[in-house]
Amino acid sequence: KIHLVTMSRSHxxxxxxxxxxxxxxxxxxFRSLSSHSSRFQAAKASLEDLRxxxxxxxxxxxxxxxxxxxxxxxxxxxxxxxTAGDASTAAGVKVEEAERALAELAARAGGALExxxxxxxxxxxxxxxxxxxxxxxxxxxxxxxxxxxLEFAEKAVRTAFGASLLVSLLVVYVAIAAASSTERxxxxxxxxxxxxxxxxxxxxxxxxxxxxxxxxxxRRVYADGEQEEEMNFLESIFSFVFGDGNPNDGIxxxxxxxxxxxxxxxxGAVVAEQVAPLMLEPxxxxxxxxxxxxxxxxxxxxxxxxxxxxxxxxxxxxAQVTAQLSSLESETWGTTSGGRGxxxxxxxxxxxQFSNAPAxxxxxxxxxxxxxxxxxxxLGAKLGDPLVVRAMARDASGAGLLDSVKALMPxxxxxxxxxxxxxxxxxxxxxxxxxxxxxxxASRLRAASAAKxxxxxxxxxxxxxxxxxxxRTLRDSDVTFRSDRSVTDQLARDEAADFDRRLRGDxxxxxxx
Numbered sequence: 086k087i088h089l090v091t092m093s094r095s096h097x098x099x100x101x102x103x104x105x106x107x108x109x110x111x112x113x114x115f116r117s118l119s120s121h122s123s124r125f126q127a128a129k130a131s132l133e134d135l136r137x138x139x140x141x142x143x144x145x146x147x148x149x150x151x152x153x154x155x156x157x158x159x160x161x162x163x164x165x166x167x168t169a170g171d172a173s174t175a176a177g178v179k180v181e182e183a184e185r186a187l188a189e190l191a192a193r194a195g196g197a198l199e200x201x202x203x204x205x206x207x208x209x210x211x212x213x214x215x216x217x218x219x220x221x222x223x224x225x226x227x228x229x230x231x232x233x234x235l236e237f238a239e240k241a242v243r244t245a246f247g248a249s250l251l252v253s254l255l256v257v258y259v260a261i262a263a264a265s266s267t268e269r270x271x272x273x274x275x276x277x278x279x280x281x282x283x284x285x286x287x288x289x290x291x292x293x294x295x296x297x298x299x300x301x302x303x304r305r306v307y308a309d310g311e312q313e314e315e316m317n318f319l320e321s322i323f324s325f326v327f328g329d330g331n332p333n334d335g336i337x338x339x340x341x342x343x344x345x346x347x348x349x350x351x352x353g354a355v356v357a358e359q360v361a362p363l364m365l366e367p368x369x370x371x372x373x374x375x376x377x378x379x380x381x382x383x384x385x386x387x388x389x390x391x392x393x394x395x396x397x398x399x400x401x402x403x404a405q406v407t408a409q410l411s412s413l414e415s416e417t418w419g420t421t422s423g424g425r426g427x428x429x430x431x432x433x434x435x436x437x438q439f440s441n442a443p444a445x446x447x448x449x450x451x452x453x454x455x456x457x458x459x460x461x462x463x464l465g466a467k468l469g470d471p472l473v474v475r476a477m478a479r480d481a482s483g484a485g486l487l488d489s490v491k492a493l494m495p496x497x498x499x500x501x502x503x504x505x506x507x508x509x510x511x512x513x514x515x516x517x518x519x520x521x522x523x524x525x526x527a528s529r530l531r532a533a534s535a536a537k538x539x540x541x542x543x544x545x546x547x548x549x550x551x552x553x554x555x556x557r558t559l560r561d562s563d564v565t566f567r568s569d570r571s572v573t574d575q576l577a578r579d580e581a582a583d584f585d586r587r588l589r590g591d592x593x594x595x596x597x598x
Contacts, residue, residue, distance in 0.1 A: 150176070150179075150183070151190070153176035153177060153338065154172050154176045154178065154183055154187060154190065155190060155218075157171075157175035158190065159214060160175065161210075162409065162410075163212050165210040165212065166199070166210075166408040166409065166559075167207070167408055168205060168206065168207055168408050168559065169187060169206070170401075170402075170404055170406055171407050172184075172186065172187050173385075173403055173404075174346065174349045174384065174403070175342070176342065176345070177338055177342035177343075177344065177345050177383075178341070179384075180384060180403050184206075188208070190208075190210070190214075190218065191209075191210065193218055193221060193222040193225060194210060194211075194214055194218040194221060194222065195211070195217050197209040197568050197569040198567070198568035199566065199568075200564070200567075201559050201563040201565060207408045207564070209567075240320070243319070243320045244317070244319045246319075246323045246326070246327075247318065247322035247323050249500070250450075251453075253457055254457050254460065256493070257457060257460040257461055257464050257497060258460055259486075260464050260467075260486065260490040261460060261463055263486050263490075264464065264467035264468060264470070264473050264487060265467065267473055267476045267477075268470055268472045268473050271473070271476045315443065316441070316442060316446075318446055318449070321443070321450055322450050322453075324442040325440050325454075325508060326504060326507050327511070328437070329440065332435040332437060333434045333435055336365065336432075336434060343363045344360060347359065348401050349404050351554065352404070352554035353400055353402065353403075353405035353553075353554065354399070354400050354550040354555075356396065356543070356546035356547060356550050357370040357374040358536045358543055358546065359536055361532040362431045362529045362533035362536060364376055364529075366525075367525050367528030369532070374397065385403050386399050386400060387399070387400050387402075391552075393549065394545035394546065396545055396549050397546075398549045398550045398553055405554075405555045405556055405557060406557050406559065407556070407557070407558055408559045410558065410560075431530060431532075432529055433526050433529065434525060436519045436522055437515045454505060457500075457501050457504065458505070464494070464497075465494060465498070468487065468490070468491050
């Protein structure tokens with residue numbers, strides 16, 4: 086375990102545990118062009134092995150790191166050239182995982198590996214990266230098919246549950262009509278007269294499809310401009326009872342993406358106050374900086390003590406080297422107050438909504454639920470009527486249907502009661518969760534306000550960080566080798582160019598003499 090020991094002005098020693106950086110090949114300037122080939126040959130051989138044996142690769146296309154890096158490549162502007170640091174900060178994954186995922190995806194999608202004159206590795210992808218990946222790799226196609234199937238299965242489950250309410254209503258009111266008819270016939274048989282229900286209900290339960298199904302072309306428009314087809318009525322029934330899931334699912338991954346974006350924007354040098362508003366668990370940087378340990382481990386950072394300001398500055402070398410000519414845009418859930426990234430560098434959680442179904446559909450769902458529970462009560466009373474019981478005992482007309490419905494009464498009753506009991510309990514739980522979310526959001530907003538303040542300690546920290554900021558862009562002119570070209574030809578070309586440069590240098594010196 087490595088510790089960084091510092092001493093404050095009060096001569097109090099402080100120890101900061103530091104995540105030991107992983108062993109990496111030192112990237113020092115090469116003395117000769119031919120010395121590039123050993124590192125390049127090893128990297129290219131690894132890439133070819135992955136391409137030849139991608140089906141048994143250690144990294145699955147369904148893994149979280151692979152999905153995140155894949156999204157980062159898609160979001161990268163053209164030309165799609167990324168270093169491990171680019172992918173790590175954009176995807177919010179560890180640098181080692183990003184480098185592994187880049188190699189995997191380059192092997193699967195026909196990407197190229199580049200080596201610069203300083204020994205940096207750059208992964209180049211075609212602009213149609215996603216199409217190339219799906220066309221070349223069966224594993225990627227299988228994952229895409231699985232995602233489509235899961236989406237279809239989820240929609241089918243939601244629709245089936247919604248249909249169960251209509252089936253319950255149909256069974257209950259058909260049974261009520263049958264019980265009323267049986268009761269009326271039994272009275273006539275015993276007394277020679279009586280009355281029953283006349284006419285019909287005049288309500289067709291299937292009319293709800295006409296009035297509630299979304300019309301062609303009707304779409305919901307969200308605040309960020311994204312359009313999504315409105316859920317149908319059957320899905321709104323499921324939404325009313327069970328809700329629409331956790332809106333903050335995956336927010337931990339979003340936390341790391343936002344932190345990675347911050348490191349890129351700040352050119353790899355930050356203080357703890359700048360990171361605090363992006364932490365999922367609210368922290369106070371003035372009370373301690375232990376929360377930075379995980380950030381250091383994930384992005385390969387190093388804490389540095391600044392003797393001038395008596396502050397700790399956290400530097401991230403991977404965020405200071407980029408192959409992107411413009412800023413790499415990570416895929417976030419929004420950069421406005423309505424998204425998870427609350428704007429101004431603040432991570433904001435969304436409140437859990439009771440249901441995302443339209444208000445008109447929710448109102449109709451409540452009406453049908455009430456009709457169902459009232460119908461179950463009426464049916465229970467009908468089945469307990471002595472006249473109906475006697476008719477069922479002597480197997481009168483319709484008695485078989487009533488016997489079957491009577492056996493289903495416990496299930497129908499449980500369904501009718503739980504249809505309102507579950508949403509009631511869920512609403513109480515959501516209120517408690519939303520109160521906790523509000524508290525965490527408020528804490529992060531306070532941390533963001535403190536990060537924009539004018540406290541002397543913060544200003545000194547920012548001053549120390551500014552002295553350690555650096556950005557180096559790897560351009561095409563810096564590339565010495567590419568995996569999609571012959572190594573021999575590239576070595577011959579570079580040695581010839583080096584010979585020409587030396588020859589011109591000797592000629593210049595002769596002229597000066």
